[in-house]
Amino acid sequence: MSFSLRRFSALCRKESYQIVRDPSSILIAFVLPVLLLFIYGYGINLDANRMRLGIVQQDGGAEASRFVQTLQASPYIDASLSTSESTMRQQLKNGSVRGVVILRSDFSAKVRQGQGAAAIQLLTDGAEPNTANFVASYVQGIWQLWMQQRQQDQGLVASPALNLQPRYWFNPSTVSRNYLVPGSISVIMTIIGALLTSLVVAREWERGTMEALLSTPVTRSELLLSKIIPYYLLGMAAMAMCVLVATLIMGVPLQGSLWVLFVVTSLFLGSALGLGLLLSTTTRNQFVAAQFALTAAFLPAIMLSGFVFEIRSMPLPVQLVTYLIPARYFVSALQTLFQAGEIWPVLLINLLFLLLSAVFWLGLTAWQTPRRLDGN
Amino acid sequence: MSSQTASMAIRLQGLSHDFAGRPALQHLTADIRRGIITGLVGPDGAGKTTLMRLMAGLLKPVSGSILVEGLDPVSAGDALRLQLGYMPQKFGLYEDLSVMENLVLYADLRGVTGQARHDSFERLLAFTDLARFTDRLAGKLSGGMKQKLGLACTLLGSPRILLLDEPCVGVDPISRRELWRMVSSLADAGMAVVWSTSYLDEAELCNQVLLMHEGKLSYAGSPQTLMDSMQGRSLLIQGIDGNRRHVLQRALRCPQVMDGALQGHAVRLVLRTAGALPDLASLQAGPDASLQAVKPRLEDAFIDLLGGGPGGDSPLTEHMPPARLPDGVDADAVIVAEQLTRRFGDFIATDHVDFRIRRGEIFGLLGPNGAGKSTTFKMMCGLLPVSSGQARVMGLDLKKSASQARQQIGYMAQKFALYSNLSVAQNLEFFSGIYGLSGSRQKQAIAEMVRVFALTPFLDMNAGELPLGFKQRLALSCALMHQPPLLFLDEPTSGVDPVSRREFWCHINGLVDKGVTVMVTTHFMDEAEYCDRIGLVYRGRMIATGTPDELKAHIASSAMPDPSMEDAFIALVEGHDLAGEHA
Numbered sequence: 001m002s003f004s005l006r007r008f009s010a011l012c013r014k015e016s017y018q019i020v021r022d023p024s025s026i027l028i029a030f031v032l033p034v035l036l037l038f039i040y041g042y043g044i045n046l047d048a049n050r051m052r053l054g055i056v057q058q059d060g061g062a063e064a065s066r067f068v069q070t071l072q073a074s075p076y077i078d079a080s081l082s083t084s085e086s087t088m089r090q091q092l093k094n095g096s097v098r099g100v101v102i103l104r105s106d107f108s109a110k111v112r113q114g115q116g117a118a119a120i121q122l123l124t125d126g127a128e129p130n131t132a133n134f135v136a137s138y139v140q141g142i143w144q145l146w147m148q149q150r151q152q153d154q155g156l157v158a159s160p161a162l163n164l165q166p167r168y169w170f171n172p173s174t175v176s177r178n179y180l181v182p183g184s185i186s187v188i189m190t191i192i193g194a195l196l197t198s199l200v201v202a203r204e205w206e207r208g209t210m211e212a213l214l215s216t217p218v219t220r221s222e223l224l225l226s227k228i229i230p231y232y233l234l235g236m237a238a239m240a241m242c243v244l245v246a247t248l249i250m251g252v253p254l255q256g257s258l259w260v261l262f263v264v265t266s267l268f269l270g271s272a273l274g275l276g277l278l279l280s281t282t283t284r285n286q287f288v289a290a291q292f293a294l295t296a297a298f299l300p301a302i303m304l305s306g307f308v309f310e311i312r313s314m315p316l317p318v319q320l321v322t323y324l325i326p327a328r329y330f331v332s333a334l335q336t337l338f339q340a341g342e343i344w345p346v347l348l349i350n351l352l353f354l355l356l357s358a359v360f361w362l363g364l365t366a367w368q369t370p371r372r373l374d375g376n
Numbered sequence: 377m378s379s380q381t382a383s384m385a386i387r388l389q390g391l392s393h394d395f396a397g398r399p400a401l402q403h404l405t406a407d408i409r410r411g412i413i414t415g416l417v418g419p420d421g422a423g424k425t426t427l428m429r430l431m432a433g434l435l436k437p438v439s440g441s442i443l444v445e446g447l448d449p450v451s452a453g454d455a456l457r458l459q460l461g462y463m464p465q466k467f468g469l470y471e472d473l474s475v476m477e478n479l480v481l482y483a484d485l486r487g488v489t490g491q492a493r494h495d496s497f498e499r500l501l502a503f504t505d506l507a508r509f510t511d512r513l514a515g516k517l518s519g520g521m522k523q524k525l526g527l528a529c530t531l532l533g534s535p536r537i538l539l540l541d542e543p544c545v546g547v548d549p550i551s552r553r554e555l556w557r558m559v560s561s562l563a564d565a566g567m568a569v570v571w572s573t574s575y576l577d578e579a580e581l582c583n584q585v586l587l588m589h590e591g592k593l594s595y596a597g598s599p600q601t602l603m604d605s606m607q608g609r610s611l612l613i614q615g616i617d618g619n620r621r622h623v624l625q626r627a628l629r630c631p632q633v634m635d636g637a638l639q640g641h642a643v644r645l646v647l648r649t650a651g652a653l654p655d656l657a658s659l660q661a662g663p664d665a666s667l668q669a670v671k672p673r674l675e676d677a678f679i680d681l682l683g684g685g686p687g688g689d690s691p692l693t694e695h696m697p698p699a700r701l702p703d704g705v706d707a708d709a710v711i712v713a714e715q716l717t718r719r720f721g722d723f724i725a726t727d728h729v730d731f732r733i734r735r736g737e738i739f740g741l742l743g744p745n746g747a748g749k750s751t752t753f754k755m756m757c758g759l760l761p762v763s764s765g766q767a768r769v770m771g772l773d774l775k776k777s778a779s780q781a782r783q784q785i786g787y788m789a790q791k792f793a794l795y796s797n798l799s800v801a802q803n804l805e806f807f808s809g810i811y812g813l814s815g816s817r818q819k820q821a822i823a824e825m826v827r828v829f830a831l832t833p834f835l836d837m838n839a840g841e842l843p844l845g846f847k848q849r850l851a852l853s854c855a856l857m858h859q860p861p862l863l864f865l866d867e868p869t870s871g872v873d874p875v876s877r878r879e880f881w882c883h884i885n886g887l888v889d890k891g892v893t894v895m896v897t898t899h900f901m902d903e904a905e906y907c908d909r910i911g912l913v914y915r916g917r918m919i920a921t922g923t924p925d926e927l928k929a930h931i932a933s934s935a936m937p938d939p940s941m942e943d944a945f946i947a948l949v950e951g952h953d954l955a956g957e958h959a
Contacts, residue, residue, distance in 0.1 A: 010484030014470065021472045034897070212529070213469025215432050217457045218487040372450070373434045 007218055011226030013250055015200070020231060028195055029238045033188050034245055040184030041250050044308075050078045050136055056086040056285045057081060061108025067120075071101065076138050077325040092125060099135035181252045182334035183307035185242045189265070190301040190327050191294070192238050193272025194279070196231045198293035201280035214371065222280040224369050228273055228362070233268045236262075246338075255336030260347065264333045267351060270358025271296065271326035278365045301327035326357040384536055385410045385568030386431060387629025391440035393426055400426045400784065404440070406586055406596045408570060410536075412761035413563050414600070415582030417674075418570035420871035421844050422588040424572040425465070427559055428541045432462040444537060459489070461535035465542050467526025471515030475506055475525055479532070479891035500528040503558065519745050520551025527558065536949050538569045541925060544578065548744030549901070549942050550949060556581065572869050573631055576675040576902065577942070587678060589873065590843075593607030594681045599674050605679065606672035608650030609634075613643040621885045628688025630654035635676065635685030635879065638885075639905050640925035646676045646685070675874050686879040690886030692856070693826045699735070699861035699891035701845075705771040707735040710864065710893045711756065718751050725751040727916035728765065733909075738894040740907035742945065745763035748916040750866070750895040756895065757864055758782050764948070769862060783812070786855035786863045794841025800831055803839050803854060809856035852883060863887060865896045869903060881906050902942040911947055919952045 019025045057068055072079045080097065082088050088100045102121040110118035122139050124132040203211040214225070243261070246252045254261075275297060279289045303309060304318070305327035311319055322328050333350040336343050384873055386408035393401040401423045408414045416424045429435045430442055432666075433449030433456055447456045469478055473630040479500070483493050501507040504524040509517065514525060523543055530538065540559070544552045563583075565571045571582065577892040580599050581584050595602055616623055626644045628636050631836075632654045635646040643661075647653070656667055701707060712732040716724040726748045733739040741749045754760035755767050758778030766800055767774040794803050804822045813821055826832055829849040834842060839850060848869065855863065863884075869877040882893060884906070896907060904910055905924055912920040912927070920927060928939050931947035939947070 004487075006487070006489070007485050010481050014473065014481050015400055017477060018470070018472050207471070208464050208466035209428075209468050209470055211434065211464040212462070213458060213485070214434055214484065215460065215462035215464075217454060219489065371453070372436060373429060374436060 001221060004217075008170065008222045008226055011218070011222060012230055015226055015230040019234060021331055024199075024365060025196060025234065028192055029234045033192060033242050035249075036092030036188045036191070037181070037184060037242055037245050040187070040258055041181050041246070041252075044180060044184075051076060051099070051131070051138060052078045052080070052097045053135065053139070054086045054091055054100040055079050055081050056083065056088045056100060056102040057085060057369055058105040058109040058111075059103050062113040063108035063118075064103045067103065067107075067143075067146050069138075070149070071142055074138070074142050075182060077142070087122070092123060095125070098128075098131050100141065101139060113255060118358035130268065148224070165237075168351045170188070170197070170311050177250065178252050178339060179335060180308075181246045182338040183305070185239075185246065186268070186305065186327050186330040186334050187298070187307055188242060189235070189239060189268065190272050190297045193231075193269050193291040194276040195290060197227065197273045198280045198289040199286050200227055200231070201277060202284055202286040202289045204288060205284035211373065214373070220369050220371050222364070224277075227277055231273055232266075232269055234282050236265065239265045252338060254338050255341035257342065258340060261334075264330065264337065264351065264354065266348075267354035267358050268326060268330040271354065272360045274358065274365050276363025278361060278368060281365060281368050281370075300325045305331040307331050323353075324359045326354060326361075329353045329357070383409050383411065385445060386570070387441075388427075389441045389443075391427075391430065391437055391442060393423075393430060393435065393438050398722075401430075401437075401592045404593050405533060406593060408568060408586075409584065410568040411563055411566050413559060413569045413571050413581075413585035415579040415585040416570055416588065417574070417576065417579040417582075417585050417589035418594075419574055419844065419873035419876075421590070422574075422873075423591040424588060427540055427588075428462070428539050428570070428572055431537075433457070433458060434462075455892075458533065459535055460537045460539065461530035461533070462539040463526050463530040463541065463543060465545065467522050467529075467543075467948060469514045469522060469526055469529065470666055471511060474511050474513050475517070476510040477632070478525060478529055479510075482529040482532050486534050491856045496532055496534075500531060518551075518586055520554070523547050523551060523555055524558075527555065531562075536567060538567050540571045542567070542572050542574070544573065544575070546745045546899075548747075548899070548949075549946050550744075551606040552578070553946070572593050576673070576678060576874065577940075585609045586676075587681065594678070596765045601643060602673055602677045603672045606646070606676050608669060609647040610670050610672040610676050610678075611645045611647065611653070612639070612668050613645065613656075613659065613661055613671045614641075614668060615662065615664035616643065616667055618660065618662060623659050623661045625883070626659045626689040627654060628685070630658070634677045635878065636688065637881070637905070640923065640928065644670070646679065648684075679874050679878070682873065682875050686875055686882060688882055692883045692891060693886035695828050696856070696859060696887060696890050696892070699859075699893070701735060702770060708732065709768075710735045710770060710896060711739070712766065712768040713752070713756065714767075715754060716750075716752065716762060716767055717754055717764045718760065719763045724916050726755065729911075729913075729916075729918045731911050731918065731921060733893055733895060735893055736888050736891045737909065738888060738896065738907045740903050740904050740910045741897045741911035741913050742899070742901075742910050743896070743897075744787075744899055744949075747913045749899075751916075752913065753864065753866060753895070753897045757785060757787055783858070784860055784862050785859070786860035787866075788851050788855040788864070788868055789866045794847065794854065797838055797899050798840055799836050800842070800850055801835045803850060804831075804857070808852035808857040809820045813858060821857050821859075825857060826954045829853050838900075844872050845879075848872055848876060848880060852880065856887075861892060863894045865894065867898050867900065867903075868896065870898070870900050877902075901945065904941050912945065914949050914952055917952075920948050 013317065025156065053071070055068055055071060057064055068081065071077055091097045092100050101125045104119065107118055122136065122367060124135045126132050204213065243254070247254050276293050279292045279296070283289045283292065304322045304325050311322050329350040333347055336346045378770050383405050387809065388404050391401055392406040393689065403426070416427060426435065430437050431444055431449060433453040436450050444456055445459055449456055459865065466683055470481070473481065476718060488496055501510070504527065505748060506521065506525060506528065514522060520666060541926065543555060558570055559571065582599060585595065585599045586593060618643060620643055624636050624638060627643060627645055632647055632652045633645050634648045639645050653667060656665060671715055701710070709732040713729050713731050714855055716726055716729045717724065731739065741752060743749045751760065755762050755774065758774045758781050758866060762775055769781045770784045774781050795806065798801045798806065804825060808818045808821055826835065831850065834846060839847065842850065869880050890896060895902065907924065909921060909923055910927060911918050924941060925950070927944045928941065931939055931944050934944060
C-alpha cells in the first residue's frame with residue numbers, strides 16, 4: 001500500500017496529543033535540558049577559582065605582612081589568617097582549607113638577612129592531587145610576584161631576558177564554561193533524543209495499541225515517520241532552549257551561524273532519535289528501553305565524545321571506538337561553532353559522519369520496524 | 377460457487393504455528409461462516425490469541441494455510457485489512473486520547489472520510505451509546521465503555537470480518553450482555569464474527585464453537601449439538617441433608633460419575649454414560665435427597681472431551697493438620713470486617729463494609745473490576761492500611777499486628793505470583809523460607825508438597841515454563857507450605873481449563889474440611905458457586921450477602937424461575953443503581 005498523507009498526519013496528530021498530555025515528555029524536552037545545562041555549566045568547572053587557603057602568620061614584621069597582603073590580593077585565593085598553626089592544621093584536616101602557608105616568627109629577619117635563608121612552609125591536601133597541584137602553583141606564582149615587587153621597591157629593576165606573553169585563541173578569557181557548555185549540550189541532546197523516543201514504540205506494544213495499529217492499513221513508513229517527525233520537532237525545541245540558556249543566561253558566545261547549527265543538530269537528532277526508536281522497537285518494553293537508552297546514549301556521550309576527556313590521550317582501541325559515537329562529531333561541531341565559528345574543514349568532516357550515523361541508525365530502525373508481530 | 381462456499385468467510389487448512397520450537401497451534405482445520413458468531417473457546421494458553429493474530433495477518437503461520445475472504449492474510453495483507461476489523465485484548469485504545477480523538481484516528485487510518493465518516497460516527501455513537509462521552513479521555517471510561525469504544529473503532533470502515541480477542545475480560549456482566557447483543561445484531565446483518573473467550577458459559581451462546589485445548593482443536597461445531605450429546609448425563613442432587621462437600625466427595629468416588637461440582641446447596645454430577653446412575657443411598661445425602669436430570673452445560677462436554685474430571689479426593693487432606701483456633705478466638709468470627717473503609721484521596725474504594733467469616737467457611741467477594749474487591753482483600757491481608765473501621769483475622773487487629781496476622785495467612789494471587797525464572801524447587805524453597813521454615817521442617821514440607829501436587833517431573837523446570845494448570849498447583853503449594861489456618865485467594869482459577877479448576881476446588885474443599893477458612897475474590901460466576909457465602913461488592917459497597925442459593929432466590933420471579941448466579945448479580949446491581957437514583 002502506498003504512503004498516505006491522511007494516515008500519516010492522523011498518526012502525527014495522535015502523537016502530538018500524546019506529547020502534550022504526557023507531562024513526562026514535556027519534562028524531558030524542556031525542563032531536563034535546562035536543569036542539566038545548569039549542572040554542567042556551573043557545577044562542572046575545570047577552573048580552580050578562589051582556593052581556600054589558610055595563612056599562619058607568626059611574624060609581625062614588614063616583610064611577612066607584605067607577603068600576606070600579596071596572598072590576600074590574589075584573585076585566585078580566598079585567604080583566612082590566623083596566628084595559630086594548630087588551628088590551621090585542624091582546618092586542613094577538616095577540608096575547610098585546601099592548603100596552609102606558614103610564616104615562622106623569624107621570617108622577616110631572615111629575609112633581610114638575604115641568602116635565601118627565609119623559609120615559607122606550604123602544606124597542601126595531597127588526597128586531592130589535582131587541587132593540591134593548583135594550590136602549590138598558585139602560591140608559587142604569588143611568591144614570584146612578591147619577589148618581583150620587592151626587587152622593584154628596592155630599585156633593582158631586573159628586566160628578564162625572556163618575556164612570555166601567551167595568547168589564547170578562540171576562547172581568549174580561557175573560561176572553561178565556554179568550552180564545556182557546547183560539549184554538555186551535545187550530551188544533553190543525546191540523552192533527550194534517545195530518551196524521548198525510547199518510550200514511544202514500547203508504550204504502544206505494552207498498551208496493546210500496536211496490535212490494533214498493525215491491523216489497520218498503515219504502512220511501515222507512515223508508522224516510522226510519525227514516530228520521528230514529532231519528536232524531531234520536540235528535540236529541536238529542546239535544542240533551542242539549550243542555545244538560549246547558554247547564550248543569554250550563561251553568556252557563552254556563539255560564533256557560528258544559526259543555520260549551520262540547525263543542520264548539525266538535525267543530523268545529530270537523526271542518530272539520537274534513531275537509537276531510541278531502535279531500542280524501543282526491539283525491546284517492546286518501556287522500562288528496559290529507557291534503561292538501555294540512558295546507558296547506551298549517555299555513558300559513551302560523556303566518556304568517549306571528547307567532551308571532557310581528550311580523545312587523543314586515550315589508548316588506541318578506545319580511540320577507534322569513539323569513531324562510532326555520534327556525540328563525538330556533535331561535540332566537535334558544536335565546540336567549533338560556538339567558540340571559533342564556521343571552520344569548514346572541521347565542520348564538513350563532522351557533518352559527513354553525522355549524516356552517515358543518522359542513516360545507519362534510522363536505517364536499522366526502519367529495518368527492525370515490523371509490519372507483523374513476528375518481525376517483518 | 378455453491379452456497380456452502382459463499383457462506384464461508386475464513387478457511388483454516390492444516391494450520392500450525394510455534395514460538396521458538398514451542399508448539400502453539402497444531403494442524404488446525406476449520407471453516408468459519410458468515411452471519412453467525414463463532415466462539416474461539418479454550419483456557420489460557422490454548423492458542424486462541426495466536427489463531428486470532430494469524431487470521432488478522434499479524435503472524436505468519438509456520439505451516440498450513442489460512443484464507444480470509446479468499447485472501448492470504450500475509451501476502452494479501454493490504455487488501456485484507458480493508459475488510460477486517462480486529463479488536464485485540466485491552467481493546468487497542470489510546471487512553472490519553474478522548475473518545476472522539478480515538479474515533480477520528482481510526483477513521484483516518486481506515487480511510488473513512490467525508491460524509492461516510494459523519495454517518496459512521498453518528499451510527500456507531502448511537503449504537504454504543506457513547507454520544508454523551510465524546511470529550512472524555514478513553515482512560516477515564518469504565519471497562520464496559522472502553523470495550524464499546526474499542527468495538528466502535530474496530531467497526532469503522534464497515535469490515536466484513538470481525539475478530540474480537542477476549543472482549544469480555546475485566547468487564548462486568550451487564551456490559552458483557554450488552555456487547556453480546558450488539559455483536560449478535562452485526563452477525564445477523566451478515567458479518568462473520570469470531571469471539572474468543574475462556575468462559576464456557578459465554579461460549580454456550582455462540583452459534584458455532586471451535587473448542588481448543590493446548591493448541592489442538594478438540595471440537596468444531598454447534599455448542600448445542602455438543603451439549604445434546606451429553607443429554608441424560610448431567611444430574612443434580614437436591615435436598616441434601618448434611619455436608620454437601622462430603623456428598624460430592626463420595627459421589628466422585630462412584631465409578632459411574634465422571635465429574636462433579638458444588639452448585640449452591642446442591643451437587644451437580646456428570647455421569648460416564650447416560651442412565652448408569654450412582655446409588656443414592658451410598659452417597660449418604662440424607663432422606664430427602666433426590667437425583668434429577670438437568671440440562672447439560674458446555675463445561676460438562678469439555679471435561680468429557682478432556683477425558684473426565686480429576687476425582688474428588690485431595691491428597692492434600694492427608695497432609696494438612698486440622699486448623700486449630702487459638703484460645704479466645706470466636707469460631708464464628710475468624711475473619712471480621714467492621715465498617716471497613718479505605719480512601720484514596722477523595723475516592724472511597726471500600727465504603728463501610730461489614731462481614732464476618734466462620735471457621736471452615738468459603739467466603740467469596742464477588743464484583744466487577746474496579747468495584748473495590750481487591751482493596752478490601754488487600755486490607756484483610758494487611759497489605760494495605762485501613763483508613764477507618766476494623767479488620768481482624770484470628771483475633772488480631774490488622775492495624776496493630778499486621779505482620780503477626782500475615783503469618784496466619786496463605787495467600788495466592790491472581791496470575792500466581794511465582795518467580796518465573798526460578799525453578800519449581802527454588803520457588804518452593806524460597807516461599808517456605810519466607811514463611812519461616814528451615815532445616816528438616818522445610819525439607820519435609822517441600823517433599824510433602826511435591827508429592828501431594830505431583831510436581832516431581834517439573835522440579836528443575838523454570839516456573840515460567842510450566843503449563844498453566846501446574847503453575848496453579850505450584851502457587852497453591854507455595855501458599856500452603858506453612859500450613860496456615862486461613863487461605864486468601866485472589867481470582868485463583870480465572871483462565872485455567874475446567875479440569876484444573878475442578879482439581880483446584882477439590883483441594884480447597886479438602887482444606888475446608890480440615891477447618892481452614894477461605895476468602896476468595898472473583899468476578900467469575902462459576903467460582904462464586906463454590907462459595908458457602910458471597911458478598912456482592914459494587915462501587916465500594918457490599919450491596920448483598922448470602923449463600924449463592926439465597927442470592928438467586930432473592931431475584932427469582934415467575935419470568936425467571938431458575939436464575940443463574942450471573943442473573944442474580946445483574947439484577948442486584950441494577951436494583952442497587954435504581955435505588956440510588958431514587959434516593
